[in-house]
Amino acid sequence: xxxxxxxxxxxxxxxxxxxxxxxxxxxxxxxxxxxxxxxxxxxxxxxxxxxxxxxxxxxxxxxxxxxxxxxxxxxxxxxxxxxxxxxxxxxxxxxxxxxxxxxxxxxxxxxxxxxxxxxxxxxxxxxxxxxxxxxxxxxxxxxxxxxxxxxxxxxxxxxxxxxxxxxxxxxxxxxxxxxxxxxxxxxxxxxxxxxxxxxxxxxxxxxxxxxxxxxxxxxxxxxxxxxxxxxxxxxxxxxxxxxxxxxxxxxxxxxxxxxxxxxxxxxxxxxxxxxxxxxxxxxxxxxxxxxxxxxxxxxxxxxxxxxxxxxxxxxxxxxxxxxxxxxxxxxxxxxxxxxxxxxxxxxxxxxxxxxxxxxxxxxxxxxxxxxxxxxxxxxxxxxxxxxxxxxxxxxxxxxxxxxxxxxxxxxxxxxxxxxxxxxxxxxxxxxxxxxxxxxxxxxxxxxxxxxxxxxxxxxxxxxxxxxxxxxxxxxxxxxxxxxxxxxxxxxxxxxxxxxxxxxxxxxxxxxxxxxxxxxxxxxxxxxxxxxxxxxxxxxxxxxxxxxxxxxxxxxxxxxxxxxxxxxxxxxxxxxxxxxxxxxxxxxxxxxxxxxxxxxxxxxxxxxxxxxxxxxxxxxxxxxxxxxxxxxxxxxxxxxxxxxxxxxxxxxxxxxxxxxxxxxxxxxxxxxxxxxxxxxxxxxxxxxxxxxxxxxxxxxxxxxxxxxxxxxxxxxxxxxxxxxxxxxxxxxxxxxxxxxxxxxx
Numbered sequence: 001x002x003x004x005x006x007x008x009x010x011x012x013x014x015x016x017x018x019x020x021x022x023x024x025x026x027x028x029x030x031x032x033x034x035x036x037x038x039x040x041x042x043x044x045x046x047x048x049x050x051x052x053x054x055x056x057x058x059x060x061x062x063x064x065x066x067x068x069x070x071x072x073x074x075x076x077x078x079x080x081x082x083x084x085x086x087x088x089x090x091x092x093x094x095x096x097x098x099x100x101x102x103x104x105x106x107x108x109x110x111x112x113x114x115x116x117x118x119x120x121x122x123x124x125x126x127x128x129x130x131x132x133x134x135x136x137x138x139x140x141x142x143x144x145x146x147x148x149x150x151x152x153x154x155x156x157x158x159x160x161x162x163x164x165x166x167x168x169x170x171x172x173x174x175x176x177x178x179x180x181x182x183x184x185x186x187x188x189x190x191x192x193x194x195x196x197x198x199x200x201x202x203x204x205x206x207x208x209x210x211x212x213x214x215x216x217x218x219x220x221x222x223x224x225x226x227x228x229x230x231x232x233x234x235x236x237x238x239x240x241x242x243x244x245x246x247x248x249x250x251x252x253x254x255x256x257x258x259x260x261x262x263x264x265x266x267x268x269x270x271x272x273x274x275x276x277x278x279x280x281x282x283x284x285x286x287x288x289x290x291x292x293x294x295x296x297x298x299x300x301x302x303x304x305x306x307x308x309x310x311x312x313x314x315x316x317x318x319x320x321x322x323x324x325x326x327x328x329x330x331x332x333x334x335x336x337x338x339x340x341x342x343x344x345x346x347x348x349x350x351x352x353x354x355x356x357x358x359x360x361x362x363x364x365x366x367x368x369x370x371x372x373x374x375x376x377x378x379x380x381x382x383x384x385x386x387x388x389x390x391x392x393x394x395x396x397x398x399x400x401x402x403x404x405x406x407x408x409x410x411x412x413x414x415x416x417x418x419x420x421x422x423x424x425x426x427x428x429x430x431x432x433x434x435x436x437x438x439x440x441x442x443x444x445x446x447x448x449x450x451x452x453x454x455x456x457x458x459x460x461x462x463x464x465x466x467x468x469x470x471x472x473x474x475x476x477x478x479x480x481x482x483x484x485x486x487x488x489x490x491x492x493x494x495x496x497x498x499x500x501x502x503x504x505x506x507x508x509x510x511x512x513x514x515x516x517x518x519x520x521x522x523x524x525x526x527x528x529x530x531x532x533x534x535x536x537x538x539x540x541x542x543x544x545x546x547x548x549x550x551x552x553x554x555x556x557x558x559x560x561x562x563x564x565x566x567x568x569x570x571x572x573x574x575x576x577x578x579x580x581x582x583x584x585x586x587x588x589x590x591x592x593x594x595x596x597x598x599x600x601x602x603x604x605x606x607x608x609x610x611x612x613x614x615x616x617x618x619x620x621x622x623x624x625x626x627x628x629x630x631x632x633x634x635x636x637x638x639x640x641x642x643x644x645x646x647x648x649x650x651x652x653x654x655x656x657x658x659x660x661x662x663x664x665x666x667x668x669x670x671x672x673x674x675x676x677x678x679x680x681x682x683x684x685x686x687x688x689x690x691x692x693x694x695x696x697x698x699x700x701x702x703x704x705x706x707x708x709x710x711x712x713x714x715x716x717x718x719x720x721x722x723x724x725x726x727x728x729x730x731x732x733x734x735x736x737x738x739x740x741x742x743x744x
Contacts, residue, residue, distance in 0.1 A: 057203030079163030094381035270496035384418030430459025459483030503694030
């Protein structure tokens, strides 16, 4: 086996985008007519009348644009509404029922609406006078025809006319969007109207305690308050989820053994944070757990309230001893356990607020395990409030959450429940000992697109249960709750012992689970994520003799973050390798943006450098080119980019796959390979500045030859510092750093 290599010493270069992009682009195969524009004007007039007659607590208006496709950022409205500032007026985004089109909600002033109507009238008049009432994409792009028009006569610039026509080519309708009504107490997120939550709700007769406000747009309402909101201002509700969550059902085989062996005292092992139900300090490994009870002493508790949390922590501390077949080689871990829930039901709103405080007060912990979740299915159009808080915490802090993929409470519930829709977290589903999905596992995806769960691991089944230590002794269990802690152990080993950052640690685990499986089916991704993680840690930090696996990490500061100094070994002036790469990053997210949840897109490009100085990429990705390549074949639609290249996903996997036909790749005059990380932001340009990424690259030699020593030598000659991730050596370093020195 070869050790995984860390490449350091040659920083990535930062470069801005030299070509900011062309002007307005009209949708192909669409003919915009003056009649159609008049119909849109009539709809805007109706909406103007609606808002003029509506008693509302805010001064602006909410209008939803029904687009005729899944639109890229560049195809959103930027002529009408607020012009090129329209993007900043977006307060919500979702898909239609078929998930083929965007519905985007804007918050505007009345003056914006009146100006938009005026601009549309002007564009319609130009179409009537100069284009016989209609314009196609071919005519739209004919500079000779467009330049011959005197736009000043219409008090409209040429560029604005073209942008209005482009806007209309993507618009299907306008309306006021209203959320589905909830009957039970719920966590409600309202559209951003510029008013703080307290003032806004007071104006419609709802007085909210400060303790029930999560942020300026998300509040906890009881059933009566919810009814009043839907009666007086239903258009304010962007999203709502019921607050009470059930403790997910697990199989606890109520047969306990009390012959638990002893355990040595902890020395300097890493600590993993656990946020769960209560913990019983009387268990045999109690010395390894620092316990904090976070619920009020007035809340009655029973022995059952200690069972789940104690079992989860037992896996983290001593899982391999309890389950020799799952000995991962990671040793034991200490636990800082926070008991946040008691009883079969708990307030997810209360737990959200607790989690933020817990992480802030325990900054020494990098890996957190959460095996609590909701019985309700996630929504296709927005991330749950619980998951959004986890994503925000991970963006703001150098931590990673491991979240259980949630279990089926009954046969009618299929999709995962919150917070397993957390995009930045590592979400874990369960498989049986034979690696097949269990009967209790639920399915992703999140927002109809993001690959959740991320990975799968062994969670117990009738074939082979997971043994845990509960308050009454050892017992057998099954559930995603008992798959997640094993991944928390691996992450903590990679981060706390081997010294990798969380981006590389997450990428390594996902890469090990995915392997060379280039194209798993949507059904497989929904159940297994990227795949089943290997049991042994060596299978994650080592590669086969015919593979070279190396890690690089850096920070994105500008549009193109690149490094062209990867000296891949040659054979007869060709490259006899199959290649793949996995990248992870933790972007800022905005729940108010609905399905367009992640603010920053990092796109991974890797391959040979051709004689034109461009990357010959392993996955033929034509996104984010520095110049317009031209031609329909080089144009990638937003829907295709999301499906094929995982655009906006914070996990990128690119691979050419292993093929039976072995054809070494030709080399060019530049014998190095290159890597580019292209950064795009939906809202604020600074969202992507300072965003760290980690990439795992694997090269498989086509003929089974071990070329790692040659690669290391090439790297040293090119100025790289190469660190072999040697487990024993890293453990020695970790122990020396953490040993206590006694001064005489």
